[in-house]
Amino acid sequence: MITRRTFLSAAAASAAALSLGACAPRGSSSDTVIRYWGMQAADADKDLKVIDAFNATRAGSRITIDVNQVPSNGVADMSQIITAVRGGTAPDVWQMDRFNAVQNASIGLLEPIDDLIEEYEGVSVEEFTSQWLQFAVDELTYDGRLYGLPINTDARGIMYNEDILRGAGIDLDMFDPQQHVLTWDELREVSRKITTTDSRGNFETLGFVPWDGEGWPYTWAFGLDAQLYSNETASVTLDSPQWRAVFELYADWAEEFPYAKADAFFATYQPPNAPPSQTAIFSERLGMSTTGPFSIRSNEKYAPKLPLKFTWLPVGAEGDETYSWSGGASLVVPKGARMTRNLWEFMKFYTGFEGQSIVQPLLGDLPTNLRTIQARNYNPKAELFRQMLPTSTSRPPLPVGSVAWDTLQRSRSSVIIGSQTPQEAVAINQLSVGPKMALFEGYQMPATYGQNSVIPEA
Amino acid sequence: MTATGVKARVPVGDAPPEAADGTAEGPPPERGRRRLSRTDRRDLALGLKYISPWIVGILVFVVYPVGYSIYLSFTRYSGMGAPTWVGLGNYVTAFADPLVAKSTGNTLFYAMIAVPLGLVVALVLALAMNQNVREVAWYRTIFYAPSLIPAFAMSFIFIVFLNPQFGVFNQVLNIFGDGANVNLLGDPTGVKIAIIMMAQLGAGNAALIFLAGLRNVPKTVYEAARVDGAGPMRQFRSITLPLLSPVLLFNLITGVSGALQVFTEAYIVTNGTGDPDAGALFYMMYLYKNAFGFAELGYASALAVLLFLVGLALALLIFWCSRRFVNYDVEAS
Amino acid sequence: MSTTLRTESPRNRRSAARSVDADQLNRRADGTRRPWYSSVIARVVMVVLSVIFLLPLYWMVISSLKSDEELAKFPPTFIPQSWQFGNFVDAVSAMPFLQFFMNSAIITVSVVIFSVISNFVVAYGFACLKWPGRDLVFYLVIATLFLPFPVTLIPMFDMWARLGLVNTMFPLIIPAMFGSAFYVFLLRQFLLQIPRDMLDAARIDGAREWTILWRLVFPTAKPALTTVAIFAAVASWNDFMGPLIYLQDESVQTLSIGLQSFRSVHAQDVSFNQLMAASFLVILPLLILFFVFQRHFIRGITIGGFK
Structure with a gap:
C-alpha cells in the first residue's frame, strides 16, 4: 500500500515536472526559422528531401525549416487550422488541399501572397504564376487575389x-x-x-x-x-x-x-x-x-x-x-504568419522546378510546374494522365x-x-x-477558369 | 430482517427517509427567499467547499463556452473575423432544413433502440464479469477489450462480420431469405442498425459501472435471501435490480446523452458522409460538418443549443420518473 | 441487519473480500455445494461471449501479422500464413514511438490522478453532505452532460491560446483537476448508497468530514473509483481530438496522433498491417493495466463492517 502511494505521488510529481518542461516558449522569434505543417507523416521523408535540397541552396542555407506533420481529422475538416490561426499558433506555411483554398480564403484563414510576389520577384502576379498550370492557379485565386502556390496534381x-x-x-x-x-x-x-x-x-x-x-x-x-x-x-x-x-x-x-x-x-x-x-x-x-x-x-x-x-x-x-x-496540394500562408523573404524563398523553392522535380517522382502523380512537366520529372507510368491535363480543370473555385x-x-x-x-x-x-x-453577391470566378490549359511538350 | 423486506425498501436505522432519495431533498433555496438558518448556512458553506473544484470548472470550462455558443447561435460566423448578428435566423433555417429533420429522425431512431439494448447487453456482461470463477480476470479483460480499441479498427472488424458474401450476419440471413447477398451498410435503415450493433461491442464501459454496482450489493443480503428460499430469478428481481437502480439511472442518462450525440462510429463507418441516402447522418455529424466543414459556426451553435435543450428536458424527465424506481438504501434489507 | 455477520475493520476488509471470492467457488453462501452443472453452464455462456468480444482484438492482431499480399486475399484468412513480425518493427520506427509513448503516459497518469481526487471530493459534496440547494445544483452537473463538444472547441482553444499554453500538455491535464459531470454523477450514485448512519456515527464520534472522506468513504467507494480511474485512463490515452488541436509539435504529440498519421496518408496507400500493429501496441498497455487493476472490483459496502 505504501509503495503504491509512493509510486503514485512520484508519478504525479514527475508528470508535473515534465509537463512544465513541455511548456517552453516557442522558439520562433527569429525569421530564419520557418514553421511548416507538412505532408502527412508517412510522406514525411519526401518532405525532408525537398527541405534538404532547399537548405543546400544559397538562399536556403541560413534557414531552418521546423517541420511538423500534423495529421488531418478527415475530409474538409478545418478544426485544427481555425483554432490554430485564432490562437496565434498556426505555422508560417501549410501544405493544404487546393480544393479548400477559396473557402478558407473567404473566411479569412489565409494571407494573400500577391504582395510577396510583387516585392521579391518584381513581376506581376499573372506573369509569375504563368510558371504553373492555369487551373491550379485558378483554384488558389479568390476575389482576384492569389492565396498560395500549387504543388502536385492528378487527373481521372x-x-x-x-x-x-x-x-x-x-x-x-x-x-x-x-x-x-x-x-x-x-x-x-x-x-x-x-x-x-x-x-x-x-x-x-x-x-x-x-x-x-x-x-x-x-x-x-x-x-x-x-x-x-x-x-x-x-x-x-x-x-x-x-x-x-x-x-x-x-x-x-x-x-x-x-x-x-x-x-x-x-x-x-x-x-x-x-x-x-x-x-x-x-x-x-x-x-x-x-x-x-x-x-x-x-x-x-x-x-x-x-x-x-x-x-x-x-x-x-x-x-x-x-x-x-484535377486536384492536388498547395503551399499556403495562414493568417497572421510573418511574411518574410525567407518564407517566400522556401515556398518558391518547394513549388518551383527544383522542389517539384524532387517530390513528384516520389509521390507518383503529376507536377503543376510547367518546366517540371516539360522535363518529364514525374512517374513515366502517369504519362496518360499528363496527356489529360490540357482538357482537365479543377473543381470550381467557390x-x-x-x-x-x-x-x-x-x-x-x-x-x-x-x-x-x-x-x-x-x-x-x-x-x-x-x-x-x-451571400457572396456578384462573386466572380477567375476568368480563365474552365478553359483548356496549354501544356508545353517535352 | 428477511429477504422479502428488500422489496419493501423500508429504510432502517436512523437515516432520515429523504436521505434515500437524492433528488427530492430539502426545499429549493429560491422558494420564498426565506433566510437560511445558521445550520443551513454552515452546511451550505461546507457543501460549496467540497464542490468548489467543480464550481471553478463549470465557470471556466462550461459557462464561458456555453455563453459564447448561445451568442454565436444568433450570428453568422465562420470562426474568423467578426460575427454578423442575424437574430433568430439560424433557428428559422434549422427548422426548415430538411437535413436537420433527417438527422434528428436518425438520431431518435438510434436512441430508441441503442439505449435500452445497451442497458441489457451491459447488464448481461456485468453479471458475467461478476461470476465467482477463478479465471474471471480474463473474462473481465476480454469483455472490456473492445472498449479499448480505437473506433476505426473496430469498424474494420465489424465490417468483416457484415460482409454480404462471407459475413456471419448474411449467413444467418440466408437461412430465411432467398439467398441474395444483402449489404446492411448499403441500406438507409440497415446502416443505422449496423451502427447500433457495433456500439454494443463497446458495452464494456456501461458493464463496468454495473459491475461496480453489483460489487456494492452486500453478500449478506443474498445469503439472507437464500436462507429465506428465494431462487436466482427472485433474487435478481428483488435484490439485484433494486440495488442496481442508482447505477441503472446513471447508465440510462449517460446512455441517452451518448445516443443523442452519437458521432464517432457513424463518422468512421460512412467515411464522414452519413450515406447511403443520409441514413446514417446523425445530428451531431451534421452539426460538426457545419462547424468545421462548412465554416458555419453560428448555425452549428444554434443546432447545439437545440440539442442541449432537448437533452436537458429528457434528462429531467428521466430524473423525475426515477424517483419511483431508484433506491439508494443498501441497508433496506 | 446486525453487525454479527461480518465484523472486519475497513483495513483488512480487502483481503477478506478476496478470500471470500476465492473460496466461494462452487460453493453457496450457506455452505452447500452448487450442482456441478451450474458452473459448467456459466462457463459455456462466458466462453461464447468471450469469443464474440475477442474477435475485434483477434482480428487486429492477425491483420497486423499479415503480409501485404495476404491482406488482399479473398475471403480473408483467419490465421496468417506467414507471420510478419517485422510489421511491428516498421510501425514503431514510422513514428517517434518512445517519445509519443512517454507523452501519452505523462498526460494519462496526471489525468487519472487528478480525476480520481477531484471527482471524488466533488461527489462527496453532492452525496454525503446535506446542504440547501444541493440537488438543484446537481441538475446543473447533469445538464453539462448534454453539451455538444464542437461548440466548446473554439472558445476553449481561444482561452488556452490566450494563456500561451497551446503546444503544452496543460490544456489536456488541467481540466481533470476540476471534476467532470460524468464522473461526479457516477461517483454520486455510489456514494449515496453508503449508509447514512455510518457517516453520522463517525460525525458523532467527532471525526472531521475530511477524515471521513478519506478514511471511511474512500475504501468503500473503491469499485466506483476504480471505474473512474479506468475510464479516465482510457479516455485520456485514446483521446484524439484534444491532442489534435492542442499539440502541434512532435515533441509533445501523443500516440493517438501518431496512429492518425498512419491513416490520413493518401487513402489509397495505407500500410494496413502496420496500422493494425501500431494500434495493437497503443492499446496493449491499457489491456495490461486493466487486467492488473480489475481485481479492485471487490466488495464495496460490507454491511456491519463499520463500527
Whole structure:
C-alpha cells in the first residue's frame, strides 16, 4: 500500500515536472526559422528531401525549416487550422488541399501572397504564376487575389483489367488511349458483357458502374458541360438541364445495374475501411473503375502481376473532346504568419522546378510546374494522365466548395438508391447551395477558369 | 430482517427517509427567499467547499463556452473575423432544413433502440464479469477489450462480420431469405442498425459501472435471501435490480446523452458522409460538418443549443420518473 | 441487519473480500455445494461471449501479422500464413514511438490522478453532505452532460491560446483537476448508497468530514473509483481530438496522433498491417493495466463492517 502511494505521488510529481518542461516558449522569434505543417507523416521523408535540397541552396542555407506533420481529422475538416490561426499558433506555411483554398480564403484563414510576389520577384502576379498550370492557379485565386502556390496534381481516367476484358471477348484496341476514346454506349456494352450473375442473382463479376471510385458527380459533370456557377449571372446553376443529365446518367446505370446488387458486390469485395489491398479490382471481380494516377503506387504494391491499364473517361459521342478534373496540394500562408523573404524563398523553392522535380517522382502523380512537366520529372507510368491535363480543370473555385461537394455526393446516393428522381435531386442541390452562395453577391470566378490549359511538350 | 423486506425498501436505522432519495431533498433555496438558518448556512458553506473544484470548472470550462455558443447561435460566423448578428435566423433555417429533420429522425431512431439494448447487453456482461470463477480476470479483460480499441479498427472488424458474401450476419440471413447477398451498410435503415450493433461491442464501459454496482450489493443480503428460499430469478428481481437502480439511472442518462450525440462510429463507418441516402447522418455529424466543414459556426451553435435543450428536458424527465424506481438504501434489507 | 455477520475493520476488509471470492467457488453462501452443472453452464455462456468480444482484438492482431499480399486475399484468412513480425518493427520506427509513448503516459497518469481526487471530493459534496440547494445544483452537473463538444472547441482553444499554453500538455491535464459531470454523477450514485448512519456515527464520534472522506468513504467507494480511474485512463490515452488541436509539435504529440498519421496518408496507400500493429501496441498497455487493476472490483459496502 505504501509503495503504491509512493509510486503514485512520484508519478504525479514527475508528470508535473515534465509537463512544465513541455511548456517552453516557442522558439520562433527569429525569421530564419520557418514553421511548416507538412505532408502527412508517412510522406514525411519526401518532405525532408525537398527541405534538404532547399537548405543546400544559397538562399536556403541560413534557414531552418521546423517541420511538423500534423495529421488531418478527415475530409474538409478545418478544426485544427481555425483554432490554430485564432490562437496565434498556426505555422508560417501549410501544405493544404487546393480544393479548400477559396473557402478558407473567404473566411479569412489565409494571407494573400500577391504582395510577396510583387516585392521579391518584381513581376506581376499573372506573369509569375504563368510558371504553373492555369487551373491550379485558378483554384488558389479568390476575389482576384492569389492565396498560395500549387504543388502536385492528378487527373481521372478509367482503369481496366486486360485479362477480364479479353476473357469477355472485348477488342482491347477500343481501350487503347492512343487509338480511341470510349463512348458511354460502348462502355455500357462492355460492362454488360463482363457482368456475370450467380444462381442466387448476385453479381459475380461486374463491368463498371459510374458511382464507383472517382465517379463523383463532378467527374461526369465536366463531360456533360454541367457548370456549378455562372459568372455572367453570378448565380448557382445546379438545377440546369446539364446537371439533370449527370443524375440521369446515374439513374440510368442504376436501372441496369441495380444499386442493391451492385452495393452488395462492392461491400463484398471492397468493404469500406478495408485494407487498400482489398479491392474488387485486385480480386479480379471488377473490370473497370474510375480512378487516377494515385492508383499506380498501390497497383504496384498490392497487385504487381495484374495487367491493369488506364484510358480516357467516356464521352457522349465519337469525336467529343476528352475531359477530366484535377486536384492536388498547395503551399499556403495562414493568417497572421510573418511574411518574410525567407518564407517566400522556401515556398518558391518547394513549388518551383527544383522542389517539384524532387517530390513528384516520389509521390507518383503529376507536377503543376510547367518546366517540371516539360522535363518529364514525374512517374513515366502517369504519362496518360499528363496527356489529360490540357482538357482537365479543377473543381470550381467557390467559397461554398465543401457544401457543394457534400450536397452533390448525397444526391448521388439518393438517386442511385431511387429515393429521389434526378429532377428532385437537382432541385434540392440548388436549394442547398444557392442561398449560401447568394451571400457572396456578384462573386466572380477567375476568368480563365474552365478553359483548356496549354501544356508545353517535352 | 428477511429477504422479502428488500422489496419493501423500508429504510432502517436512523437515516432520515429523504436521505434515500437524492433528488427530492430539502426545499429549493429560491422558494420564498426565506433566510437560511445558521445550520443551513454552515452546511451550505461546507457543501460549496467540497464542490468548489467543480464550481471553478463549470465557470471556466462550461459557462464561458456555453455563453459564447448561445451568442454565436444568433450570428453568422465562420470562426474568423467578426460575427454578423442575424437574430433568430439560424433557428428559422434549422427548422426548415430538411437535413436537420433527417438527422434528428436518425438520431431518435438510434436512441430508441441503442439505449435500452445497451442497458441489457451491459447488464448481461456485468453479471458475467461478476461470476465467482477463478479465471474471471480474463473474462473481465476480454469483455472490456473492445472498449479499448480505437473506433476505426473496430469498424474494420465489424465490417468483416457484415460482409454480404462471407459475413456471419448474411449467413444467418440466408437461412430465411432467398439467398441474395444483402449489404446492411448499403441500406438507409440497415446502416443505422449496423451502427447500433457495433456500439454494443463497446458495452464494456456501461458493464463496468454495473459491475461496480453489483460489487456494492452486500453478500449478506443474498445469503439472507437464500436462507429465506428465494431462487436466482427472485433474487435478481428483488435484490439485484433494486440495488442496481442508482447505477441503472446513471447508465440510462449517460446512455441517452451518448445516443443523442452519437458521432464517432457513424463518422468512421460512412467515411464522414452519413450515406447511403443520409441514413446514417446523425445530428451531431451534421452539426460538426457545419462547424468545421462548412465554416458555419453560428448555425452549428444554434443546432447545439437545440440539442442541449432537448437533452436537458429528457434528462429531467428521466430524473423525475426515477424517483419511483431508484433506491439508494443498501441497508433496506 | 446486525453487525454479527461480518465484523472486519475497513483495513483488512480487502483481503477478506478476496478470500471470500476465492473460496466461494462452487460453493453457496450457506455452505452447500452448487450442482456441478451450474458452473459448467456459466462457463459455456462466458466462453461464447468471450469469443464474440475477442474477435475485434483477434482480428487486429492477425491483420497486423499479415503480409501485404495476404491482406488482399479473398475471403480473408483467419490465421496468417506467414507471420510478419517485422510489421511491428516498421510501425514503431514510422513514428517517434518512445517519445509519443512517454507523452501519452505523462498526460494519462496526471489525468487519472487528478480525476480520481477531484471527482471524488466533488461527489462527496453532492452525496454525503446535506446542504440547501444541493440537488438543484446537481441538475446543473447533469445538464453539462448534454453539451455538444464542437461548440466548446473554439472558445476553449481561444482561452488556452490566450494563456500561451497551446503546444503544452496543460490544456489536456488541467481540466481533470476540476471534476467532470460524468464522473461526479457516477461517483454520486455510489456514494449515496453508503449508509447514512455510518457517516453520522463517525460525525458523532467527532471525526472531521475530511477524515471521513478519506478514511471511511474512500475504501468503500473503491469499485466506483476504480471505474473512474479506468475510464479516465482510457479516455485520456485514446483521446484524439484534444491532442489534435492542442499539440502541434512532435515533441509533445501523443500516440493517438501518431496512429492518425498512419491513416490520413493518401487513402489509397495505407500500410494496413502496420496500422493494425501500431494500434495493437497503443492499446496493449491499457489491456495490461486493466487486467492488473480489475481485481479492485471487490466488495464495496460490507454491511456491519463499520463500527
